[in-house]
Amino acid sequence: MFNKALDTHIQYFLKLNRGFSKGLGYAPHKPILLLSVINLIEKGLISSNRIFITPELVLTFKEIWKKLVDTPHTENFALPFFHLRSEPFWNLVTYNGLDNLLTSSKSIKSFKTLKDNIAFAEIDKELFTLISDSLNSTIFIQALLDNYFPATKEYYFLSEHNSTQQQIEIQILNDPKEQYQSHIKELKNKLDTEEFEEEIFVRGGLFKRMIPKIYNNTCCISGMKIETSKNIQMIDACHIIPFSSSLDDTIPNGISLSPNLHRAFDRGLLTINKDYIVRISPEVKESDSVYSISQFDGFRISLPEEPKWYPSIESLTWHNQKIFIL
Known part of the structure; x- marks a missing residue:
């Protein structure tokens, strides 16, 4: 058969x-x-x-x-x-x-x-x-x-000793923000629209894979960690400054968050200051619950092992000023 x-x-x-x-x-x-x-x-x-x-x-x-x-x-x-x-x-x-x-x-x-x-x-x-x-x-x-x-x-x-994926991952891990942004602008000028859309999709996807790994697949605020034997990711990679504004997929422009805290961060209901301390917006009103985000006010986030991968102070300051609701 x-x-x-x-x-x-x-x-x-x-x-x-x-x-x-x-x-x-x-x-x-x-x-x-x-x-x-x-x-x-x-x-x-x-x-x-x-x-x-x-x-x-x-x-x-x-x-x-x-x-x-x-x-x-x-x-x-x-x-x-x-x-x-x-x-x-x-x-x-x-x-x-x-x-x-x-x-x-x-x-x-x-x-x-x-x-x-x-x-x-x-x-x-x-x-x-x-x-x-x-x-x-x-x-x-x-x-x-x-x-x-x-x-x-x-x-x-033939095996790939320096594949496209490896090249992009090295850039995300090691490039200074300015160098990475310059490279993205060069690609936009060089590639046609279809190729550039594919390029940005690939880079964004690798960023989403790499940030949780840098943070040991753990939410840097709540400590939530879920691992499976399947290729399923439960911790989100969060851009501090959105890529559409920053053209920045480097590790310091990212943090790992559980989905609910990711949404709260993107909507300005919480932020992280230059000392890596969580601040909750005074606009948040919620009942006392194990699921509340207010419980994390004053927490210091978990940081990657390598200081060069710590969240960018410049990016966090931008989020404090432009997104966080006071």
């Missing part, structure tokens, strides 16, 4: 509906995305048949694209994620219906539009089960490489 299912899905993979251009040839986007999905299933970063739009998936798409694509096609993640819906094994689950995604050309408008409207894609459960077997995943990978990338397929297996 499994052999028949494997053969069926291999044939689906080998007969993908792909766009064609006289100047460029057939589009490589769909097989690149499928290789990316298989890669993350192998790593355990995709653990069900639901395929979410994550920084890891976008980054993997970019890395595999760099290895395999030798034509001048535009690297665009959103196109294959959306257009794989024409294949029998890929189903899109949307928040608001497909009509909001479509332009007059029946294509998508942008990466942001895709991300804002698509909840996830679903692949056949049978296909997910097949790929989850290491032997079968190797068969799928080899079929995609042989069929679509015969001239470059050997590069797929």
